[in-house]
Amino acid sequence: MIGFNDMRNPFQFGRELGLGRLVDRKDELGAVERAIRDGNKLFLIGPRRYGKTSILKTATDRLRAGSAIVVRLDAESFPSIDLLVAGIISAAAKALKGEMKRVGEQIQRIFSRLRPELDYNVTAGEWSVKFGVEASRLENPVLLVDALNGFEKLAKAQPDGVPIGLIIDEFQRIVEIGGRAIEGQIRAAIQTHSRVGYVFAGSKTRMLQDMLMEPTRPFYRLGTNIFLGPVPRADFSRFLKEKFVATGLAVEDTAISHLLDLAEDVPFNVQMLAHHCWTRLRDESRAKLPTLTSSFVDETLRIVVFQQDPFYTQLWVALTAIQQRTLMSVVAEKGKNLQSARVVQSIGKGAGTVRQALLSMTASSILRDDPSVKHANFRFEDPFFARWIELTAGL
C-alpha cells in the first residue's frame, strides 16, 4: 500500500491542467472542439486564473488524439508580431506529419511571400523559422494576415475530414502590440476562411468585451462568444471532497464550502489553498484520521497569505491612500454598493474620485469588474490579496 507520505498532492495549481484533470467545463470543451472540427470561429473570454488555458490544452489533447492538426500558441510569449508569425509557421511545420523534406517544401511554398527560412533541429524535433529580407519590409498586419491566409491554404491541402485548428491564447495581446488597425485586417482575412477553425481566448475581460460586443468593432459577430464563469460550486465541492477522502483524510463539509468562500471560487486559488491544506495535514497531523476542518483551512490560509506578504506589501504601498481605502471598502462590502452614498462617504472622497480609483485599479489588474451582473460588482483578481488586506487591516 502507498503510504500517505509518498502520495502525490492531488491538488495542482499554477500550470495548465491536461486530460482528465479538469473539474466540469464540459460545455466549453465541447464548444472548442466543435469550433475546430467545423471550421468556425470561437472566442473564449474569462477572468484571470479561471482555467482558460487548461480548457484549450485539454481540447487540443483530445482533438490531437483524433486525427486533428492543432496549433496552439500563447500570444503573450511573443514580444512582437513578427515573432508571433514565426511561431505560427514553425508550429504549423511541427504539427504537420510526414517526411521532413516534404513538410519544409510545403511550408516554403505556401508561406512564400514571407520567405521563411526553416531550420530543423533533430534533437528537439522542432522547426525554427526566420524571415527572409523581403518579409522584414512587410508591415505587422500584412505579416499576420499573410500567415493566416497561408495557414488556410495549408489546411486546404490536407485530406478532407482532418480538422485543422489555430488556437491563440491571450489574444488581446495581438491588438495591444499590433494596434487597432490589426483588428480589421484579421477580420477581413479570417472571415473568408472556412477550413481552419479558430479559437481565440483572452482574459482582459473589459477590453475583450468591448472588442467583441461593440457593433463598430471588427470582431463584432465574427464568431461565437463564450464567457467563462466559475466552476460550479457543487462540482468543485465534490472534487475536493473526493480527493481528500481518497488520500486517506476526513473532511468536514463546512470546511469545503469555507475553503471555496475564502478563494472566492477562483479555480487557481481553490487548488492552491487545497494543495497547502493537504500538505499540512500530511506533515503535521499526528491524528489517526487527519481531518480538514474550517479552522484548519483558516490557519492554512494565513500561512499561504503571509508567505506572499512581501509581494502584497509592495503592491499595497504603491497605491494611493484613496486607492487603499477603496480596496478596504471592496473587501468589507464584498465588491458591491461601491458607488452608494454611504460607502463613498465612508471612503471620505467624492463619488468621482472613488470611481476613478476603481477604474485605475481595474486597468492595473488588481480588481476586475464582473460585467455579467447588472450592478457593478468589483472582485479582486487575486482573492488572497483581499484576505491579506483583511488580515493586516484587521477588518
Ligand SMILES: Nc1ncnc2c1ncn2[C@@H]1O[C@H](COP(=O)(O)OP(=O)(O)OP(=O)(O)O)[C@@H](O)[C@H]1O
Ligand atoms: N476546471 C478546473 N478544475 C480544477 N482546477 C482548475 C480548473 N481550471 C483551472 N483550474 C486551476 O487553476 C489553475 C490555472 O488554470 P489556467 O492556467 O488554465 O487558467 P487561466 O485562466 O488560463 O489563467 P491565466 O489568466 O493566468 O492565464 C490551474 O493550474 C488549476 O489549478
Ligand SMILES: [Mg+2]
Ligand atoms: Mg492562461
